[in-house]
Amino acid sequence: MAVDLLLGLQWGDEGKGKIVDVLTPNYNIIARFQGGPNAGHTLVFNGMKHVLHTIPSGIFHDDAINLVGNGVVIDPVIFKNELEKLDDQNLDYTKSLRLSRKAHLILPTHRLLDAASEIAKGKAKIGSTLKGIGPTYMDKTGRNGIRIGDLELTNWKEKYRALANKHERMIAFYKVDLQYNLDELETEFFKAIETLKALTFIDSEEYIHQSLKEGKSILAEGAQGSLLDIDFGTYPFVTSSNTTAAGACTGLGVAPNKIGDVFGIFKAYTTRVGSGPFPTELFDEDGETMGRVGQEFGATTGRSRRCGWLDLVALRYACQINGVTQLMMMKGDVLSGFKTLKVCTAYNYKGKVITHLPYNIEAENVTPIYTEFKGWSEDLTTMDDASQLPKELNDYIAFLEEELDIPIKIVSVGPDRKQTIFR
């Protein structure tokens, strides 16, 4: 058996949670491999909306094991809140949820460091979700981090204290106005740690290896999007993990030759939250309409997302980096009613037409070149079969498939599980 991957191809918020939930009946194990509570995966079914931050999106299916892999960073306080929401629904996760011993913990002081760093950056701020993601991955690569497996050791609190004290000195170094009460933060942190300790910790790379040998099917669930990847994204306006396919290998301990299908998810247009370049961004009524109709507000921070036309230069790049084998187009319904749609197929880069993503995509270097399409007016949200899709949408899809040379297998026409059209 192989591990299939499901990844976002843009700047996150593509709708990965919904598709993982839809695909979970085909898999025995759903595994998150990177990121942390900066993610907000939204699932809608039976008239209810659920937002997951760290817990994999297969948790609502009784038969699936949900694994939080070694590449993920876990905030015990946010994790406990997520568990409590599941408790409210009488969902028993005790047997189905497993945490990798090698996953790193986000400490209260990591969150404070994130805030201090952003304040110090001023106008150059990343627009971080302020969940402590960057500082936690910094401690991981700096070989200072505290991992889930440490909680099974007797001396982990000493390690915690030494690290938290160091963080306090670093916060002071920033010389910014940041008010906090660490005692209060630590009280809720240690309480949440006790909740975490009641869960099942495993050597997840071994578990995955054995599961594959036993013929179990595994879906690796990515968070954020390829353009937020620490190596291949729009650095420095990126997150701190590898959001691309390679991140699944390191974030779960899966060998590259054990990767099967790579499902790439993209919106029929583009959004971005936080700072950083965005060549096809719209500042007009069209962008405003996308944001309003698409309800483009962050599931984690509530911030408005920036909106723009689909950017095929960036999408092609993401397909290439990830080795995408199947595409899934989300939020096609949001484009209903636009008279004309635009798709960026190339950039004018310093006077030259280019079709690859260059090092520098700031507005002063790059002007998008668009192909225009006739829009459609039909409401897609009640459609449930590919034969019902309007001709103009089929033309749009056919163009994208040809340009990207990858089939679009799912067209999502609304947030609900049921609003999913298979092609």
Ligand code: IMP
């Ligand atoms: P951080 O990972 O919270 O430090 O945020 C770094 C950048 O990634 C910021 O621009 C965030 O808005 C963006 N980001 C992080 N997580 C997500 C996500 O799940 N969806 C969309 N953007 C995200």
